[in-house]
Amino acid sequence: MLESIYGQVIKINKNLISLKLESFVFEINILKRDNYIIDNYYNIFTFLSFSAENEFNLYGFLNYNDLILFKKLIKLNGIGTKTALSILQSTKSEELVSLIMDNKYEEISKLPSIGNKANTIYFGLKDKLKEFNYKSDGFVDLYNILVNLGYNKIEVAKVLNKLDLSKSKNDIILQAIKELSNG
Numbered sequence: 001m002l003e004s005i006y007g008q009v010i011k012i013n014k015n016l017i018s019l020k021l022e023s024f025v026f027e028i029n030i031l032k033r034d035n036y037i038i039d040n041y042y043n044i045f046t047f048l049s050f051s052a053e054n055e056f057n058l059y060g061f062l063n064y065n066d067l068i069l070f071k072k073l074i075k076l077n078g079i080g081t082k083t084a085l086s087i088l089q090s091t092k093s094e095e096l097v098s099l100i101m102d103n104k105y106e107e108i109s110k111l112p113s114i115g116n117k118a119n120t121i122y123f124g125l126k127d128k129l130k131e132f133n134y135k136s137d138g139f140v141d142l143y144n145i146l147v148n149l150g151y152n153k154i155e156v157a158k159v160l161n162k163l164d165l166s167k168s169k170n171d172i173i174l175q176a177i178k179e180l181s182n183g
Contacts, residue, residue: 028060
């Protein structure tokens with residue numbers, strides 16, 4: 001499984017980037033609201049999909065929680081990778097999660113790219129998001145710090161999803177290290 005890629009952006013198209021990692025270049029479908037700059041390095045959380053047209057497609061997210069929501073969306077009946085990406089391109093994932101958690105079905109149906117899929121999304125995700133502790137972009141900073149300290153990427157994400165990220169960054173890192181060391 002390809003969980004994330006750290007590399008240099010060498011090309012940017014509308015919803016695609018080319019990310020160079022050593023001698024490999026990956027073409028990655030991205031959210032248009034993500035800001036990438038050519039020649040900068042990024043850690044991109046990824047999802048690899050095999051399409052009906054016998055193609056491999058790589059989807060990338062700067063925010064780990066966008067990836068989690070993307071995976072949850074594509075598990076719903078009638079929502080594929082293109083629809084899920086379109087939803088996340090037009091609606092911030094924290095907004096969608098908040099509306100679902102607050103039982104605001106009518107507002108969900110008015111969001112761009114959702115329309116007649118509102119019923120599927122609302123009822124398909126409302127019980128699956130209770131454990132989904134939505135974090136801000138500070139999550140990515142904390143994630144990168146802990147991974148750079150040598151902790152396992154999957155374990156870091158699991159621990160951070162359980163912690164209260166409203167505390168100071170130092171307190172969160174100390175608590176995360178404690179949990180990662182005990183786990």
